Amino acid sequence: MINGYQNILHxxxxxxxxxxxxxxxxxxKKSADNALLGSAYLSKGIVYYGRKQQDKAMDNYLIANNYISKTDDLYLKYKVKYHIALSKLYIGFYDEAISLLRECTDYYKDHNPRPYLNSLHSLGLSYNKSGDYGLCTQTxxxxIAECLRLDQPEMKxxxxxxxxxxxxxxxxxxQSIKNIKSSLDVIKDNSDFANVAIGNFYLGKDYWALGKKQKAVEYFTRVDKIFNEKHYLRPDLRQSFELLISYFRQQKDVDSQLYYIKQxxxxxxxxTETSRYIAGKIHKEYDTKELVSQMDKLQSENDDLTQEMVWEKNYDWISxxxxxxxxxxxxxLTFRHYRNKTLFKKRYEEYVSQIGKPKNILKNDNEKLPLKEINAETVTAILKQLDKxxxxxxxxxxxxxxxxxxxxxxxxxxxLALIIKHHRAQNFSEYINGLRVDYIVALLQKEKKYRNYTNNALAKEAGFSSTQRFANAFLTKMGIPVIYFVAQLKKED
Structure with missing residues (x-):
C-alpha cells in the first residue's frame, strides 16, 4: 500500500x-516498521521541499531520520542525508552541506545513477555558495561527463x-547567459519553478553587470512573478527587488518604486518566517523601518510634487x-585610527614582554580535575593523540x-569537544585556529623571509581556507592585526 501511494504521488x-x-x-504507522515509517516521512518531507516549505520539510526529514537510523537500509540513510544537506544549503550552512553531499556522492556513485547525479549537482551549488568557484566548475x-556515461541526459x-x-x-x-539560457527550456518543462526563478535572477544580474539594465529588469520581473504565484524566494533572489527599486528610482517611476518596496x-x-538564520545573515540595503518610511514619503509626495521638485526644495538641507x-x-575614523594604534602598540609590547617567560598552561592544571562524563583512560588516550x-x-x-x-x-x-574544552579551555575552532596562529607567529619571529609574505601566502602556510579567516583568527588570538605585527617585527630589525 505504501509503495502504491508513493507511485501515485509521483x-x-x-x-x-x-x-x-x-x-x-x-x-x-499500521506496519510499525521503521524502514517504512522512515520512507513515508521522508516522502512527506520531499513534498514539502518541492513546495519550498523548508521548515516543514526539515521537520519531516528529522522524523524520518529517527526511524531510518534504527534500520540497516543504507539507501534510505543516504537519502535522508541528501535532503537534510539541501535544507542546510538553503539556510546557509554551506560547509555542513558539502560534507553531507560528499558522503552521498561517494555512496550513490556505484549504486544509483540519478541520486548520484543529483548529489553531484547539489555539491556544485554548495561549492559556488561557499565561494569555491574552481571546485564548482570541476564538479x-x-x-556533464557522468550524464553521458550513465545515459542520464535529462540531468545535463x-x-x-x-x-x-x-x-x-x-x-x-x-558565457553565463549562454549556459543559463540553454538550460531553462528543459527546466521549465520539468515545472521546476525554483530553478526557473534562480536562472532568471542570474540572467538579470548578467545583463545588469553588462550595463543593459532595461534587459535585466525583464528577468527580475519574472522572479517577481514566480514570487507572487508560488511564494518562492531564496535569500540571494531578494536582491531582485533592491535592483528594481534602484532602476525605477532612476526612471522616476514612483508607482513602480512603491510596488517593489512592498514586494x-x-x-x-x-x-524571516522561514529561518531566523537567514534573517540574521542577509545584508539588507533597506531595513524594514527605512522601507516603510520611504514608502509613506513617496505616497504623500506623489500627489503634489515630482521627485525633481522635492530634490530642489530640500537640496540645501540635504547638502x-x-x-x-x-x-x-x-x-x-581618525579617532578610531589613533585609538587602535595605541591599543595595538600596547598589546604588542605586552606580547614581547612575555617572550621567554614560563607559561601557566591550563591543560596541565586541568589534568588534575578528571572529566566526569568520560572514562579517564579514554581521556588520557585522546590527550596523547592530541599532543601527537x-x-x-x-x-x-x-x-x-x-x-x-x-x-x-x-x-x-x-x-573530542568536551576534552578540548576542558583541557585546552577552548572550543574546537579556537583550538585549531590558535595552533595555526602560534605556528605563524613563531615562523615570523624566527625566519625573516616570512615577513615579506602576503596575508594570502601566510594563510596558506598555516592551513587556513581563506585570507579573511586567517586575519580574523590572528586578530582574535593576538589582539592585533597580522599586518601590524609584521610591521613591528620589521621595525625592530
Missing part, C-alpha cells in the same frame, strides 16, 4: 501530493544551469546634513572539522 499534480504522502504515513564538468541542463551561475561569479557574463517587505517577512555626517565620520597531533603539526592540513578530527583520533565528536 504521477499526481503537486496540489495532490501531500494527500498521498499523508496516506503513506497512515499506512506506515559541473564532471557532472541542470549542470549547465549551475555552471551558468558560477560563470556570473567568475565575471564571464556572456521587498513581503520577501523579508517570508525569509548641509551630508557635510555634517561626512565630518563626523572622518572625525570618528600538535607535535606533528597536523593542524596545518586544511579542512579540519570537529567530526573529521574525531574520526582521525578514533573518537567521537562529543568526546
Amino acid at each position: 504521477q499526481s499534480p503537486s496540489k495532490m501530493r501531500l494527500r498521498y504522502a499523508d496516506s503513506m504515513v497512515y499506512s506506515a 559541473n564538468i564532471l557532472g 541542463p541542470y549542470f549547465l544551469h549551475s555552471q551558468g551561475i558560477n560563470e556570473y561569479f567568475l565575471t564571464n557574463y556572456s 521587498l517587505l513581503k520577501a523579508d517577512t517570508l525569509l 548641509a546634513i551630508l557635510i555634517f555626517v561626512l565630518f563626523m565620520l572622518i572625525t570618528w 597531533f600538535e607535535r606533528d603539526k597536523k593542524f596545518l592540513e586544511r579542512d579540519w572539522k570537529q567530526g573529521s578530527l574525531a574520526a582521525y583520533l578514533n573518537s567521537n565528536s562529543n568526546y
